[in-house]
Amino acid sequence: MIELKGIRKQFGSHIVFDDVDLQLERGEIIVIVGPSGTGKSTLLRCINFLETPDAGQLTVGDLSLDATTATRDQILALRRRTAFVFQNYALFANKTALQNIAEGMIVVDGIAKREAYARAREILGRIGLADKADAYPAALSGGQQQRVGIGRAMAANAEVILFDEPTSSLDPQWVEEVLGLMKQLAAEHQTMIVVTHEMQFAREVADRVVFMDQGGIIEQAPPSELFSHPKDERTQQFLRKIL
Ligand code: ADP
Ligand code: MG
Numbered sequence: 001m002i003e004l005k006g007i008r009k010q011f012g013s014h015i016v017f018d019d020v021d022l023q024l025e026r027g028e029i030i031v032i033v034g035p036s037g038t039g040k041s042t043l044l045r046c047i048n049f050l051e052t053p054d055a056g057q058l059t060v061g062d063l064s065l066d067a068t069t070a071t072r073d074q075i076l077a078l079r080r081r082t083a084f085v086f087q088n089y090a091l092f093a094n095k096t097a098l099q100n101i102a103e104g105m106i107v108v109d110g111i112a113k114r115e116a117y118a119r120a121r122e123i124l125g126r127i128g129l130a131d132k133a134d135a136y137p138a139a140l141s142g143g144q145q146q147r148v149g150i151g152r153a154m155a156a157n158a159e160v161i162l163f164d165e166p167t168s169s170l171d172p173q174w175v176e177e178v179l180g181l182m183k184q185l186a187a188e189h190q191t192m193i194v195v196t197h198e199m200q201f202a203r204e205v206a207d208r209v210v211f212m213d214q215g216g217i218i219e220q221a222p223p224s225e226l227f228s229h230p231k232d233e234r235t236q237q238f239l240r241k242i243l
Contacts, residue, residue, distance in 0.1 A: 009039070032195045083161045127151045
């Protein structure tokens with residue numbers, strides 16, 4: 001349902017990764033782990049062309065495109081099928097929680113305002129913030145802001161939600177409520193790719209854990225297998241440090 005084939009990205013002469021292959025089924029939840037600076041964010045960003053890959057093919061649902069020949073229309077279509085949750089929430093500071101969630105539906109999907117606000121209210125309920133519809137981001141805790149960030153991704157009705165370290169900017173007391181919301185989405189079989197250092201989350205929720213190091217994907221396996229029997233020396237070393 002989602003397939004990356006031969007994805008390469010370099011910045012100047014620095015090749016971040018080359019020839020990355022990754023496949024996901026609908027409803028699958030993948031957690032990407034690895035040392036910082038190894039290209040986890042860059043890979044996620046390549047999946048919706050926030051960064052343009054230098055080579056490779058991408059398939060999301062019924063859309064397939066080639067990195068080197070992708071048209072503007074294809075890229076827009078790709079972005080509709082992929083939603084992004086950022087480490088720093090990236091909410092509009094001058095819009096309320098409700099407006100932040102409704103915005104994409106109105107601007108990107110062309111849904112009538114009335115309908116978009118009705119749907120946004122429904123999502124606010126699902127993310128436990130029904131009483132914060134009119135609050136601006138500055139009046140929300142970090143955990144609440146990130147739940148709005150996730151609500152916005154839910155509103156996009158995308159085939160896959162890409163999470164880039166969604167809890168790394170949070171004060172520790174807000175981490176669980178954000179992970180809890182992500183677990184709720186997982187239980188609803190939302191397809192997700194999550195970059196995180198939360199190994200307990202990976203153990204509980206991931207169908208597959210992907211380990212990245214310099215140059216690309218080193219190995220991938222279900223969490224029980226990867227955490228207890230990592231095959232590659234680099235994976236073993238990383239897990240010794242983090243577990
Ligand atoms: P990670 O998310 O695993 O910490 P990143 O994807 O952020 O790693 O970065 C991978 C590598 O690419 C790093 O060496 C980083 O410095 C480099 N990099 C990331 N974004 C850019 C950019 N826009 N311009 C130049 N180099 C970048
Ligand atoms: Mg990163």
